[in-house]
Amino acid sequence: MKLYDYFRSSAAYRVRIALNLKGVVPEREFVHLRRNAQRSDDYLALNPQGLVPMLATDGGAVLTQSLAIVEYLDEAYPAPPLLPATPAERARVRGIALEIACDIHPLNNLRVLQYLKNTLGVSEEQKDAWYKYWIDVGLEALETRLARDPATGRFCHGDAPTLADICLVPQLANARRMNIDVGPYPTLTRIEAAAISLPAFVDAAPSKQPDAE
Numbered sequence: 365m366k367l368y369d370y371f372r373s374s375a376a377y378r379v380r381i382a383l384n385l386k387g388v389v390p391e392r393e394f395v396h397l398r399r400n401a402q403r404s405d406d407y408l409a410l411n412p413q414g415l416v417p418m419l420a421t422d423g424g425a426v427l428t429q430s431l432a433i434v435e436y437l438d439e440a441y442p443a444p445p446l447l448p449a450t451p452a453e454r455a456r457v458r459g460i461a462l463e464i465a466c467d468i469h470p471l472n473n474l475r476v477l478q479y480l481k482n483t484l485g486v487s488e489e490q491k492d493a494w495y496k497y498w499i500d501v502g503l504e505a506l507e508t509r510l511a512r513d514p515a516t517g518r519f520c521h522g523d524a525p526t527l528a529d530i531c532l533v534p535q536l537a538n539a540r541r542m543n544i545d546v547g548p549y550p551t552l553t554r555i556e557a558a559a560i561s562l563p564a565f566v567d568a569a570p571s572k573q574p575d576a577e
């Protein structure tokens with residue numbers, strides 16, 4: 365299989381963590397987002413959305429959307445499971461993952477920031493304020509939710525990594541990269557510390573990727 369990847373993409377980072385947890389090593393093709401390679405004719409022919417990640421499977425399928433790709437990997441390579449055993453637990457984990465992937469991450473995506481700056485003409489300072497605002501709104505709610513819920517364990521759900529941690533770690537890395545104070549989120553950073561004690565998470569980090577700049 366082949367992963368279309370970019371070191372700084374937090375959505376691709378999720379897929380890299382899942383692949384590492386499963387022990388699956390794909391071929392890689394790097395799509396340079398800062399140089400707009402995601403909008404090249406060749407890439408758009410494969411993925412009209414013009415976003416990474418994308419996974420071309422051995423069976424010839426071309427998969428998009430990081431959460432769908434992670435769930436595909438979880439079904440194709442069941443061990444270790446990335447979702448818990450019961451429907452209610454699975455819904456809890458997916459809920460946490462979606463809180464990050466649908467309600468935090470898209471507001472700060474490159475194309476959104478470029479539109480704010482290049483089309484609407486907001487200043488660099490206003491753009492950074494937007495970024496910080498939406499991360500804080502999202503992380504505050506997630507911190508409250510995870511801190512008070514007994515289902516939270518060493519990880520977002522219990523004591524093993526799941527889809528939720530796969531989304532949390534890249535989002536916190538994004539926040540740190542933007543110099544956002546993560547001090548107000550002690551539960552999230554405690555879980556992050558547990559996750560980054562695992563090689564699967566460490567090896568997926570942006571700085572460890574062959575295309576890192």
Ligand SMILES: N[C@@H](CCC(=O)N[C@@H](CS)C(=O)NCC(=O)O)C(=O)O
Binds near residue numbers: 375397428430431475
């Ligand atoms: N919901 C998508 C989001 C994918 C996404 O937004 N990818 C970003 C990088 S993290 C991207 O390709 N951005 C390119 C752009 O904005 O032009 C997923 O989870 O895969």
